[in-house]
Amino acid sequence: MTAHHPHRRIKTLATRSATALALALTLAFPAHADVPAPVEPTYPGTIVLNVDATNLSQQIFQMRLRIPVKPGPLTLLYPQWLPANHGPNGPITQLAGLKFTANGKPVEWTRDPVQVFAFHVNVPEGATVLEAEYQYLSPLDSSQGRITMTDEILGVQWVSTTLYPAGYVARGITVQPNLKLPKGWDYATALETENRQGDEVHFKPHDLETLMDSPLFAGHYYKQFDLDPGAKVPVRLNVFADTPESLEAKPEQIEAHRKLVQQAYKLFNSHHYKHYDFLFALSDEFGGIGREHHQSSENGVKPGYFTEWAKGESGRDLLPHEYTHSWDGKFRRPAGQNVPNFNTPLQNELLWVYEGQTQYWGSVLGARSTLVSMAGARDALAATAARYDSIAGRSWRAMQDTVNDPILNARRPLGWSNWQRSEDYYSEGQLIWLDVDTLIREKSGDKKSLDDFARAFYSINDGSFLPAFYTFEDVVAALNKVLPYDWASFLRARVDGHGPGAPLDGLARAGWKLVYTDTPTDYIKGADDRNKAADLSYSVGFTVTAEGNVRNLIWDGPGFRAGLAANTSIVAVNNRAFKPEVLKKAIKEAKDSKEPIQLLVKKGNVLRTIALDYHGGLRYPRLERIPGTKDRLEGIYSALK
CATH class of the missing domain: 2.30.42.10 (PDZ domain)
Structure with missing residues (x-):
């Protein structure tokens, strides 16, 4: 029998530990990015950005950038964390042809080996301006990304066309953008126009954050509708289309959009923009999109929005959703979204408020404005409830974790989305906020509702469009002012829970239940x-x-x-x-x-x-009334007086 020797075992373990430590010391630690942190409040001078968007046949945007500089090292950034995308997916692979010059001579650049969205240059002595020339090669096919340029419509997303200096806060960087349009085209944007000379548009200087958050649509066929006639703060629906026929809207259709504006004002009791422009494309070729911005939307749908109105009710909560974001997500923002520039990671833990509550209000405002009928709103809610009640992935993954999906997956298609889960904070978030709304209504004897929360939470600093940030504790405190309750535990149980099934208590409190029949709604x-x-x-x-x-x-x-x-x-x-x-x-x-x-x-x-x-x-799926209960959905979906 072999004898055990404790001292020999201790010596052996010590030898192994020393060997492991020596091996660790030979390994290279991750490289350090040589990118200045955004600490300086303002960048000296105004950057001039010239965008040529006339190459429709090849779908190429050509840029020239003039940056005031001083000699020495300079790092320029291409935006990585895009507003409203919730993830680090700036289209850097479509940036091409990058060249720098100073005093008419080439200046070489190197890409940072760690932060690959960063470019380092060394500004030569005597140079006061650095010029950059490059292209944004917009997708030619949907497999390469969303189509942003066709023969009839184009969309300028400034985040795709702009480089900016590292080391500075985005709101302290001033950019003066100019745009060359195809001959005779009209345009719409939240940016302020300085002047237009033929097909060249010169915009007023804007801070970088406002520029990045203010896309532009342009096209051959265009019509603008005033959604708040006579108001000091304009709200406009700017429609671009493949054909002039798609622009033909009936008066009652435009009236529903006008009701949307008024119902939003009654709900939020405020506005937080100088003016608001819906950018709306109706096209078979221009890529569909639903993206929020503070003073505009950015939306693309199929051509029949107006001309096939009766068939499109299931998609007409899109504009109410995006409009709500001016208050929820752009004015009031989660604290984790308070970042100094577009290359600082976002924290998404409160997207179930940012997007989930917006999903709820989008549905509610769709019904209150008559863009969606009350029956249509109920049927949409039934479809949402059924979908999330069937999410098998809830057994292993809480909804709270899905706020990371834009970072983890970058919105790529999933093979098993029912098991993997995918950004469920949107519509499961909607069900949670229905749960909150109906609980407030029930416990207050229907004297109070989530409307009261919205009026208080989103109406601060009326008229200001500088963002106001909030924490989970701020949301809980605001709910407690409407109705004292253990809201922290209530919300955490729903966003962190595993079911079984979706949070459908709000439906029952509203007087409805989810049922299944053999006939589709x-x-x-x-x-x-x-x-x-x-x-x-x-x-x-x-x-x-x-x-x-x-x-x-x-x-x-x-x-x-x-x-x-x-x-x-x-x-x-x-x-x-x-x-x-x-x-x-x-x-x-x-x-x-x-x-x-x-x-x-x-x-x-x-x-x-x-x-x-x-x-x-x-x-x-459809909803069925629970006998003997109060129909609170009727109150939720009815227009405010």
Whole structure:
């Protein structure tokens, strides 16, 4: 038998520890970025940015930048953390052709090896101005990113076209932007115009933060609608389209948008902009977008917004959502969004307030303005409640953690979103704020509501558009002023919890419950039509496109258990060529049969038949009144007097 020697074991462990320490000392520690921290309050002088947006055929923006400088080291930054994107996804791969000159001679640059959005130059002696020339190669195809330039419409996102000096606070950097437009085009932006000479527009100098937050739309076909006639603070709907026909709005359609403005004012009891411009593109080619800004929106949808009004109700909460952001997200901002420049990381822990409450108010204002009918608002809420009630990923991942998704995933498509979860702080946040609203209404005998919170929280500093930041504790304190309650525990239980199921107490307090029937609501019909797909999530557990491509599988649902994945397409159903209606018919027939639905599916080059053992019939979510309860949704969705 081998004897154990404690002293030998201690010596061996010590030797191993010394070896590990020696190895660690030979490893290179992460390189230090040689980028000045943003500590200086103001940059001396005014930067001049010239953007040529006339190359429509190749979709290239050409920039020339003039920066007042003094000799010595200078670091210039390309924006990385974009406003409203919530993540570090500035399109730096599309920055090209970067060249610097001073006194007519080239100045070399080097990229920082750690902060790759930073460029180092050494300004030569005697130079007072550094000139930069470069291009933004806007996407030619949607696989490269969102299309921002077509033959009829373009969008200038200044964050994509601008370099700025490191070491300074963004609000202390002054930029004077100029833009050359295609011949005869009109434009709209929240920026103040100095003058226009032909197709060259000269804007007034703005601080860098305002510039970055003030995109511009331009186009050949354009119409502007005044949404607050006679007001000292203008609100305008600027519409650009592929064709002049798409611009033809009926008076009652514009009136609903005017009601949106008035209902927002009654809700928030304030404004926080010099003027507000909806930038709205109706196009099959220009990329769709829903992005908030303090004094404008930035939105792109399909051409039928006005001309196919009856079909589009399911998408008409977009503008109410973006308009709400002027108050929630741009004026009142979470403390973690208080950063000095666009290359400082954002902290997203309160996005369920920033985006979740905006999602709630967007729905409410959509109904109060009549952009969305009260029935349509209820059907949209039913679809949201059903979707989040079926999120299997809740079992392992709290909604609070999804605020990190814009950083972790950069909004790339997910293969198993029902299990992975994806930015659920938007619409699950909406359900939480419905829960808050109805609890306030119930406990106050319907004398108070979340409207009271909105009036108090967002109306401070009326007329100012300088941001006011808040913490979780500030939100709790403001709720307690409306109705004393343990709001901290209430909110934390919902954002940190794991269910089971979505937070649907607010529905019950509102006098409604989530049910499923075999007939889709008009909201679901409209969404399916817009998406060119059939959402069968609550029956067979997936969505299928018109071409048969399987999408959005419910984890451990019938389709999942049958072996389907999001890279599978359905070729035939029960030996009949696939069409969405053929699959729906088979689901109906299987309800009265013990035989599984036979699907011929294709994955890559392999065809196989799978048995979909489901017999529950078609199931679509809708809301149903709870007998004997008060209908609080009616009060929530009714216009304020």
